[in-house]
Amino acid sequence: SKITVFGLGHIGLPTAALFANSGLQVTGVDINKRTIEYVNKGKTPIMEPGLDELVKKAVESGKLTATDDGIAASKDSRIKIVIVPTPVDEFKKSDLSAVESACKTIAKALNKDDLVIIESTTPPKTCENIVIPILEESGLKAGNDFGVAYTPERALPNNTIYEMTHNARVIGGINEKSADTAVSLYEHITKGKIIKVNDLITAEMVKLMENTYRDTNIALSNELAKVCEKLGIDAIEAIAAANHHPRVNIHTPGPGVGGHCLSIDPYFIVEIAEQEGIESTLIKNARAINDxxxxxxxxxxxxxxxxxxxxxxxxxxxxxxxxxxxxxxxxxxxxxxxxxxxxxxxxxxxxxxxxxxxxxxxxxxxxxxxxxxxxxxxxxxxxxxxxxxxxxxxxxxxxxxxxxxxxxxxxxxxxxxxxxxxxxxxxx
Ligand code: SAJ
Known part of the structure; x- marks a missing residue:
């Protein structure tokens, strides 16, 4: 079975390399020429422990190649995985242009019975309202003619390879068949439990809930820390003591929350909630506290x-x-x-x-x-x-x-x- 992975970034490249090393034939697609050159030489432009060896092995065995020709790669594969960035713009609204562009490429080369898997973090309903309509421009019908699944990546940067192969994985599909095919595919690369959820939107939401949980908990610890400073209490000592309680896990206060996940993903919930007429006050305030x-x-x-x-x-x-x-x-x-x-x-x-x-x-x-x-x-x-x-x-x-x-x-x-x-x- 041939797989095309769209996006050879922090998550896409290790995913592509793991699939290739599991014996599957993988083509990685990226718009960045430097990334393609690096990967085809068996090197990685990303600093991540263990990734160098993984990519080297995958390329040397002939199982992983990289290209910028997404249409050719797509035509040749039955499974397409989209792992491209989904940042927020200056108004904190999701910028889904990379997902849209990858899906447009896939639509030009979609075959009957293909499976399209989205891994990029997206606001709930993105699969339904954006991904599927673009893929259906191929003339094929999602669910009938081709499958769609959503599975968020939850590996921690700096421990990506271990977590990718050991963490639990959540998978939702447009139908049972899509979800089941995705489950058997990811069984190639993970020893972790694979949890099948009801549908695409549930899987999209799970990822956002996890990062929002962490961001709001860090905000809580930052707020508690500021109060402790005024009261003359060492917050680190107090938090450590509180965390001995079996149901308490206060996070660590710090200079703010960075990275491309925790400081962005909560806005996807704020955005979709607003569209549904709800104001996410807690999530918004947590972001403001951390910022x-x-x-x-x-x-x-x-x-x-x-x-x-x-x-x-x-x-x-x-x-x-x-x-x-x-x-x-x-x-x-x-x-x-x-x-x-x-x-x-x-x-x-x-x-x-x-x-x-x-x-x-x-x-x-x-x-x-x-x-x-x-x-x-x-x-x-x-x-x-x-x-x-x-x-x-x-x-x-x-x-x-x-x-x-x-x-x-x-x-x-x-x-x-x-x-x-x-x-x-x-x-x-
Ligand atoms: N931080 C604190 N206090 C804490 C924990 C973290 O201030 O108690 C800060 C860190 O210093 C950093 C930021 O928060 O600036 C985020 O760091 P992190 O290590 O918590 O998380 P990320 O952004 O590196 O990775 C997260 C992870 N999500 C969760 O743990 C729920 C990872 O599993 C996800 O795969 C990743 O986001 C992602 O790609 O979404």
Whole structure:
């Protein structure tokens, strides 16, 4: 059986490689020439542990090839999987143009009895209202002449390969046959439980519910942390204690929520709810709380420097980490970007270091890229990303004794004992 995978990004490429290594013949389609060149050489343009070897093996065995000719690839395959990005636009409405464009290509090369599987994260009803009508431009009828299934990818970046092959997978189909065919297909690559849900829209909603659950829980912990700061309570200690309760799992407060999932997917629920005449107040407020965290960090920096009588215009702030979370190179939607902008607006000189991202990216964010040593010499050091490289920072390394550590990866007492002013989210 031949498979075409549309989109060779963070999820598409590992999926294509896993199917190829399971013995199926896979063609990956992408609009990015560089991606195609990389993949055809057996290399990956994406940083993800284990992905290099997986792609190398798949390409060397002849089971995986990449192309930009989606029509030719589609004609030749019985199964088409769409894993292209679905961002939000400036008004926080879904931009489904990549899904639409992949489906238009598929419609030009759809055969009877083909199965089209959507993995991209989409607002509920996208399969019904957008995907299927486009595919039916082929003249074939969804459900009768060809199958449609939706299965969201739920693997965690930086642990993608393991989670893709072990997490439970949710699959919904336009009918029983579509869902069953998709289930047998994914059994090739996952040991995880496969859960068949009622229909396409249920599967679409499941993915959004998961990321919204996490985003709203992080917002809750951020709000609790801010209250704890005012009350003189260490929120990290309090949350750890609360989480001993068997039914409580408060998340970790931090400088804000980044990445291309948690900060975007909740808006898809807000959007569809609005269309149905419901206002998603909780979800919207959670997003606003998390988006407000870089501002809160900037406020802590300003207040701390004011307290010791330092002038903002003469002060250097050094940022540790611009990636959206620890040990990844990905900086999409990272809270570091708005934080740098706010600090520059305040009038600080802003320096930054990240062992995983490029200096060009740091420059693009508006900060001066420097070494970790240089950052540690700044008037105020602000840790944003919980990279492993930063877990061994010791008090003597903070030259000017002011440290805003927004992730709970270091022990405040050790720093305070050595005379460092140690601040954080929810810290005393
Ligand atoms: N964060 C906190 N506090 C926490 C947990 C996370 O501030 O307690 C921050 C992180 O630092 C980061 C952001 O939230 O900035 C998101 O990080 P994450 O590790 O929670 O999630 P992602 O975005 O890397 O991946 C999520 C995962 N979804 C869930 O755990 C429900 C993953 O399983 C999904 O596959 C992925 O979104 C996706 O592609 O949708």
């Amino acid at each position: 407000g965290m870089p501002g809160h960090v900037a406020e802590i920096v300003v207040n701390t420097l004011n307290d010791v009588g330092k002038q903002i215009n003469d002060s250097k702030v050094g940022i540790l980490g611009v990636a959206y979370k620890g040990n990844v190179a990905d900086a999409r939607e990272t809270p570091a970007k708005p934080l740098i902008e706010l600090l520059l607006e305040e009038g600080f000189d802003v320096y930054a270091h990240d062992p995983h991202t490029s200096s060009d990216l740091i420059k693009y964010f508006g900060a001066e890229p420097v070494s970790m040593e240089e950052v540690l010499k700044c008037d105020c050091v602000v840790l944003i990303t919980d990279h492993d490289e930063y877990k061994s920072i010791t008090p003597d390394m903070i030259e000017n004794k002011i440290f805003v550590c927004t992730r709970p990866i270091l022990n405040p007492d050790e720093f305070k004992m050595e005379g460092v002013i140690f601040k954080g989210i929810g810290r005393l």
